[in-house]
Amino acid sequence: MKELIKEGIETYRYRGLINQSKLEGGIRLLLASLEQILVSFGLLLVSLERILVNLERILVGLEQILVRMERILVSFGLYS
Numbered sequence: 465m466k467e468l469i470k471e472g473i474e475t476y477r478y479r480g481l482i483n484q485s486k487l488e489g490g491i492r493l494l495l496a497s498l499e500q501i502l503v504s505f506g507l508l509l510v511s512l513e514r515i516l517v518n519l520e521r522i523l524v525g526l527e528q529i530l531v532r533m534e535r536i537l538v539s540f541g542l543y544s
Contacts, residue, residue: 535542 534543
């Protein structure tokens, strides 16, 4: 009887270790996935920053064009 109890305890310990190992593996996979998501968000933010910088340059260029057009119109007396 004692042997059966010992075997049962060992079996449950073994199963517990397997389940714990599976849980730890799942947590590691989840953390790795979260890390990849964070890296992707970081790259997205960098891309958005570049887009904003380019848009700013475009707006500055458009402003310069408008200033030049205004000067031309003023020189022809079409705008005051």
